[in-house]
Amino acid sequence: MTSDIEVLIAKLAAIGRLHPQQAEAIRNLPIQVARINRGHDVVMDGNIMTHSCVVLSGMLHRHKTMKDGNRQILSFHPPGDIPDLQSLHLRKVDYTLSATTQSVIGLIEHKAIRAMLRDQPALTDLLWRDTLIDAAQFLTWMMLIGQASAEARMAHIFCELYTRLKVVNGVSGNTFPFPATQTDLADALGMSIVHANRTLQALRAEAMLSFANGQAEILDWARLASLAQFDSSYLHLSDE
Amino acid sequence: MPRFYFDLYDGANFAPDPQGVDLPDIETAKDEATRTLSEIAAQEIPGDGASRLFRIVILDETRSIISEARIDFRATRPAPGNSAPADSKDNHDE
The missing domain is CATH 1.10.10.10 (Winged helix-like DNA-binding domain superfamily/Winged helix DNA-binding domain)
Known part of the structure; x- marks a missing residue:
């Protein structure tokens, strides 16, 4: 498996139509690569976000913990997923996102995503579709x-x-x-x-x-x- | 963390636990056994209403028994002649 942004391109190409110039726009996104150790949080419930992350290798999961301490894992995210894409529009997150295992993520600033979507409006449809599939899961x-x-x-x-x-x-x-x-x-x-x-x-x-x-x-x-x-x-x- | 083994008895069926689970302490192991029994019972009992006995025996790393929990399910219906509407054959039966 590739451990760079190509994994996101493969994921998006699998869920819809991705034209070469759109793939190129994704390749041109400024991403900041970060390593996350097992169990560490990428995003915490209540954080206000200015960026989203794509899983490049490893795995993340979203979860919430009840006040009595019981935890529910809501979803697992293999490479290619953008588990906190919602924060592009819902900036205050309502879940915690953690590393299931040692993982590599690519942080992308929301303003860079917005600029890309202005240049490539068809990508908005594809990311919307990705969000709907997330809901279907x-x-x-x-x-x-x-x-x-x-x-x-x-x-x-x-x-x-x-x-x-x-x-x-x-x-x-x-x-x-x-x-x-x-x-x-x-x-x-x-x-x-x-x-x-x-x-x-x-x-x-x-x-x-x-x-x-x-x-x-x-x-x-x-x-x-x-x-x-x-x-x-x-x-x-x-x-x- | 110590390892605990949870052998399950479902009536006459015995399903030993060859693998075990690592848990912090005996209290957690007992809570796990209780929750597991209730989950298995919730799934299995609705079947045909027959009596069922589920037991979980907790073993420690030396395979010595340290605790046991059970759920003993019995559905009773009133005896024939009782006024309760048990097993009635109403005229809207087919």
Whole structure:
């Protein structure tokens, strides 16, 4: 996987039409590259932002913590994502964005993004589309957390990440990095750590999925996707 | 962090935990067992209303039992002849 801005271009080309001059405009964006250690925050709930970030390598996640201390992970962001793109218009963020593992991000000032969008108005449509797909992922996630079994929820998160990583050349055969801990998975799926652990063990015993040390391997896509009731249409990859 | 193992018994089915989970202390392990039992019960019990017994046995790193939690579900219906509307065959049945 490339660890520069090309990963953003690959992502945007996967969700819509990206003309060469628009790709060039993205390449010309001034970006400030930063390394973020595992667990460190990129953006904190309540911050007022003047820039957004693109994930260049590693993984970020958005999360919120209840006053009683319980944490919900809202979304995982592999390379190519701009997890805080909303702050371009909603400057005061209402979530915390942290590094799931050691990651490299590219910080882009909002004024640079605005200047680019003035020059390349069609990119506004593409970023809008990206934001809508982000919302579509939340709809699917809400349904899963409310209605799906523990096994289906677990299977689904792996099916989704595999599908999203594939379009940015982030998978190697059936193997891909998912640097989340079991605690992260439990907090994302709304289940206890022990339940998440047992669910993963069950999927391994059923020869559908193997997950260890931040590496996932899909052992049987057809059965895993069927268990998850996974239908990738909500990701809107190249369906324009 | 110490490692704890959570063996699950679902009726006569025994699902041992070969892998275990690292947790800060025994209290956290007990909370995890309680939450896991309630999550498994919430998912499994709505099935056919039959009685179900779920148990989680917590083991420490030496595989000695340190705690156990259980959910024992029983659905009861009034005995025949009771006035409660149990299992009634109403005329709007097909």
